[in-house]
Amino acid sequence: MKNKxxxxxxxxxxxxxxxxxxxxxxxxxxxxxxxxxSFAISVVGTIIFVIGLYVSKIKK
Incomplete structure (x- = not known):
């Protein structure tokens, strides 16, 4: 992962x-x-965000 x-x-x-x-x-x-x-929702939401970030980087 990059800093961004x-x-x-x-x-x-x-x-x-x-x-x-x-x-x-x-x-x-x-x-x-x-x-x-709120913490539980944040952890799940962040995991989904990270998965989406990696999928978008793989498709590029």
């Missing part, structure tokens, strides 16, 4: 984490549950 790819992966992780935290807080969940669910 690492920055994209970290950026996507934090964007997904922040947006899912806001979404769960708006729903009125408990704070500990919000953090746990």
């Amino acid at each position: 790819d690492v920055v994209l992966v970290l950026y996507s992780f934090f964007v997904i984490l922040l947006s899912s935290c806001i979404w769960f807080l708006i729903k009125g969940e408990a704070f500990q549950k919000v953090l746990l669910n």
Whole structure:
């Protein structure tokens, strides 16, 4: 992975984490549950993003 790819992966992780935290807080969940669910969603979303990044690089 190049530095640009690492920055994209970290950026996507934090964007997904922040947006899912806001979404769960708006729903009125408990704070500990919000953090746990948001972290799980962020990990899964980042894995999907990395797979998509590699697939797009292979197809080039």
